[in-house]
Amino acid sequence: PPAFSKDWTKATITLEGAYAPWNLTNADGTLGGFEPELAKVLCERAKIECTLVASDWDGMIPALNAGKFDVIMDALSITEERRQVIDFTIPYAATPAAFATAKDSPLANAAGTGATIKMTPGQTGVKEIEALKELFKGKTIGIQAATVYAKFVYDNFGDIAEIREYKTGADRDLDLQNGRIDLGFDDAVYFANAFQAANGALAFTGPEIAGSIWGEGEGLGIRKADTELRDKFNAAIKSALADGTVKTLSMKWFKMDVSPQQ
Amino acid sequence: MASLELLGFGSTGWGALLIVAALMTLAVTATALAIGAVLGAIVAAAKLSGNPFLVALGNVYTTVFRGVPELLIIYLIYFGGSSAVTSIGKAMGYEGFLGLPSFAAGALAVGIISGSYQAEVFRGAFLAISKGELEAASAIGMHRGMRFRRIIMPQVLRLAIPGLGNVWQLSLKDSALISVTGLAELMRTSQVAAGSTRQYFLFFIAGGCLYLILTSLSDRVFNGAERRANRSMPASAMGQA
Amino acid sequence: MDFTFLASTMVTLLKAVPTTLILFSLSIFFGGLLALVIVWMRVSGNPVLSGFAKGYIFVFRGSPLLIQMFLVFYGLGQFGVIRYSFLWPFLREPMVCAILSLALCTAGYTAEIFRGGIRAVSPKEIEAARSIGMSGFLLVRRILAPIAFRHALPAYSTEIVLMMKSTALASLVTVWEVTGVAQRLISQTYRTMEVFLCAAIIYLVLNFIILQGMALLEYSLSRHRRAIPQALKA
């Protein structure tokens, strides 16, 4: 890392451009979605001239550290493992997670569907979860490899269900429709959007799970050395949360408010 | 099917982006093939040199770059290359990050792999030149350099064309792996379009078809080149090449 | 260098080696069988069969394996006909699909390689066989196939090594072989270089063993091309 302080007037922000509705690519090649619009607001407030570049999700963090760009804004959950290698801003979103299944599946409409429960890290014996365990015995649950949700499913359902790891959530959704697996577990916001594409073949089942169990939420990833850049964005996020800008954009793209509860 | 509109050229169609991406794939592969040709010629020369050290070096090159999955090599060059460039920049007094642009990193990675295959192609072509023709060249007093230029080179190129066609095919598909560098080539653009519209099958089939079009176009080029180069061969022997 | 990390990475990756080897050996086996059928169609002289074979070879050699695998695994299940057919219990299994798409792909390449071998058989040796009354399968089994296989061997070893590397794509369809495990390890630890270095060593060793084996086979099948053995000279 450079041992000098940089006067941040310009920065490059990366996102995948293929993770609708967080970020996506339009048919004309421009980037759109919740994060590109929020990025515009944040950069204006931080007085930084930002360039958005698309890059592949695999290798995004090493590429940040290799200096290919300065900021990751790609629904990146703030986790302890990631903190080992990069720094985060405060979260600009925090989303609940939930199970999905085929609409005509016997597992549909499990107890608690539509409700929300809050959980803390390491919490056990939650009665709603125990009820799901009963129901999911012997079933196959699909998750995206190496996510916080994967860890949750292993911890709570690893002993009663078969777990299959996918490289992407989209692959898992296709297999859920194909009937190779019975359940999927992922970010509820992501699922809500995916259900539209599945033409109503998929639906939530069981309660949405929110709270600090998912960590602080989604923040911007920044190299550890670039503390000034981080501070500038922290201030910008604070102000965007305070005046409701985040909520407005969130309602536009997610049809729900994903602003983290302060 | 309304979703077919997504492949069109209007404001909601991905047609234009996919075509541009196919051209990018073509550009990366062509650059890689050129890099590979230079490396391949050098490595083939080393392996044919008879000098045990050079031969061993050549063998290590071809073994490693043909034996390790392409994706790993691309990662090593994309990230490893960046740190190398950065440290060179530092040595020259430039403070800060310097990246290898993704086009350069991708073309270099695929080129290095392609070089290991091309080295074998060139070596095989050289060994296939009739010894008698080389002796005939010596017998009229041609010196080494002239023999190489007038007799060996033209024939190596001719004999290597079918092999180079195969290497091109391989490199075309290796280029699909450099999507990890974020370069908007055909594979990545298909994936991005699929992820943004959630029309996975539509865009993967469209991408696959574009690859097939690239393949058949390049087949045509190589077949034409082979025919031209084989003017001197009788029709029956051409089939054997 | 953090050797404890390298060692633990190596152990994790080595656990995935059996998966890689199963993918590899079964797809080579079934791909080889399929290639024989395709090459038979290709050289049959029947325009319908050879047209089909040409189309097959074109499609499977011309498009990326990644796309083929995706369509086989996620695409087939989209069709109710398949999902409710007797095939589904097999196609439902990720391992079966991965092997199927690897085999379909390598069959295209292998068919071309075998065809090259067949064309390299001297027509004169075939005539000599005909002239003593050989034809049909006997001719293929005794003369054509052994000579063609020997000719095809160098190209075939290259294809086999390419297949070993192609198994790396199987994690797309939830079969976690060496490269997939390596990638998962990276997204947990973000130590790209170390993990990939371990993976590279594993593949290098596997491919080295395969190539040595093939070279041995080639050597034992080319007695007739080698310099005269000393005993015979005398």
Place this chain on the structure above:
Amino acid sequence: MPGVTRLSVRNIRKSFGTHEVLRGISLDAQDGDVISLLGASGSGKSTFLRCINLLETASDGEIWVDGEHIEMIHKKGKTRPASQKQVDHIRSELGMVFQSFNLWSHMTILQNVIEGPIHVLKRPRAECIAEAEALLEKVGIADKRHAYPAHLSGGQQQRAAIARALAMKPKVMLFDEPTSALDPELVGEVLRVMRALAEEGMTMLVVTHEMSFALNVSNRVVFMREGLIESSGTPDEMFAGGATPAFRQFIGHFGTGQ
């Protein structure tokens, strides 16, 4: 023994495209006949031999091998043998020795020789090996039985090819220029083997450029010209005064020593 007709050919014709290479050839070979087939390059000698053992299909004409008639089907202007089984059987009764030897490169000499008896004639292996070794002894290359063709000299390969053909115990042997591309000493070796076969009463049809063989070993000389038999007769008739002008011109080089 003479009197048994081993091979009979009537009015064979063969065209390649519009080029008529054989324009009606008839020939009979009795038991023990050694017939030399002479003719300029391109006159159709090889094509004639290839038609006899059906490596080419004659467009017209009839062939009998050891009294068995080869059935042909004429359909849509094309001709083909009626039964592949009969073709295989006929071929196993005709030994062919090619100009370029055509030994199977992936087999040793012994394996080359026993291949046909074991796999085509389906005879017991041990018996075939014993016979093959005797044959190799006879042609003088028994010591090379475990060598591969690529390790043998031209003359040795030629003799191995003869042994391979003989191992099938053919009724008739067809030789296509068995001594071209050999040096005089090797020519001598091969001709010695053929002369021995002739003395044993083997029926042979030999395309050759060796006038001395035609003159001294064969009992009939057939001269082909442009797809026809221009003249034929005993060697004495042909090489002495009775020759036609065309044959006299053909052997001119041989006759005058240049």
Place this chain on the structure above:
Amino acid sequence: MPGVTRLSVRNIRKSFGTHEVLRGISLDAQDGDVISLLGASGSGKSTFLRCINLLETASDGEIWVDGEHIEMIHKKGKTRPASQKQVDHIRSELGMVFQSFNLWSHMTILQNVIEGPIHVLKRPRAECIAEAEALLEKVGIADKRHAYPAHLSGGQQQRAAIARALAMKPKVMLFDEPTSALDPELVGEVLRVMRALAEEGMTMLVVTHEMSFALNVSNRVVFMREGLIESSGTPDEMFAGGATPAFRQFIGHFGTGQ
């Protein structure tokens, strides 16, 4: 013109591994000499020619071409030419015609013929083409000048190879079995060309199995046996009574008509 020594070889020796193939060969060729080199297969004829134009390096002995001595360096038991430049120069004065023609397959016949004059001798292109066409005319294949070697018959390729060698205006021509693998008619064609060269006074060294050539065209016959010159003399001396027993045995096949 006789009297100028074009080629002089003294006591040439050559071994491959432990096998001594040439065991001390000496030979002189004057202007206009046509020397036939006879000998059994393996006697070292080809190796001898290859040593003369340095495609092989003799382990011992001296060579002069047109009076110029070829310098050799002996070091650590190995011998090599002192100067590659001299080697290239000497080779351009010796024409070699290989048994297997060795035409450059990627060039037309005309290109094959002009390649040496233009690139080795650095003569003007137009002049070389004119001369090459005259040469091709002379050997009778002018109409094939734009064909590639693979499209020519053996006899035509052989004559093209002769034209290619002649285009370098060599002092001495070396022929290695120029007529084997040709049919009698083609042999006649090629020998006619060589006879014409002999009449023009070209110095030639010809490895051949054509006894008629040795007898009628050459003015000296050299018989090699096991790496040595067993006997030599005029054709009349050699083929008449004066022959050694070994030579008589060698030509036996030719001499007796079988």
